[in-house]
Amino acid sequence: MKNHKSKKATGRKNDLSNELWSTTWTYVKTVVDTAREPFLILDKNLRVAAANETFYQLFKVSRSETEDKYIYDIGNKQWNIPSLKKLLEEIVPRDTFFKDFEVDHVFPVVGRKIILLNARQIFGAQDRALPQLILLAMEDTTIRILAERKMEEYTQRLEEAVEKRTIQLEVRVRELEKITKIIAERESKIIELRKQVSELKQRLKK
Secondary structure: OHHHHHHHHHHHHHHHHHHHHHHHHHHHHHHHHOOOOOEEEEEOOOEEEEEOHHHHHHHOOOHHHHOOOEOOOHHHHOOOOHHHHHHHHHHHHHOOEEEEEEEEEEEOOOEEEEEEEEEEEOOOOOOOOOOOEEEEEEEEOHHHHHHHHHHHHHHHHHHHHHHHHHHHHHHHHHHHHHHHHHHHHHHHHHHHHHHHHHHHHHHHHO
């Protein structure tokens, strides 16, 4: 009798857990699907449980190429980045997270992208009724970062050009100062000579 009750209780508990997971998963998927940023939902083994439409559009990949695949295998292994791999593999066992991890990569179809990644475990070890999942959010900063770098390069070139021109002007000013000094000395000599000529004329008149 006790075994029967125990099995019945276990069954109810499993039903509640399944219902909780179904509700939670629907909520998470809804939030991710309506986000403007690309998102991946990974399971504890780093397989892609789901991705939103923005991710598919940005990286030009299909659901069949993405879902239930290891993150390192999707998109021609374009996410197989050692430093990213190390960070992701520490999230579940250590219950950690990372923020603003920059990926600068030339993707096979869409070309160069500079992506900031933020990852966090959304169900930790304390939520044993729910599977452990990692939410990987992405921010495409390609246009902004490249524009900033281009502006930095332009500013650097401008500063170098201004510095070079300033040195040239300083040299020119020193040359002009020398010329001005020479002219002033010559004018002084001319004035002196004129004075001497005038004195000689005065003597001759006498």
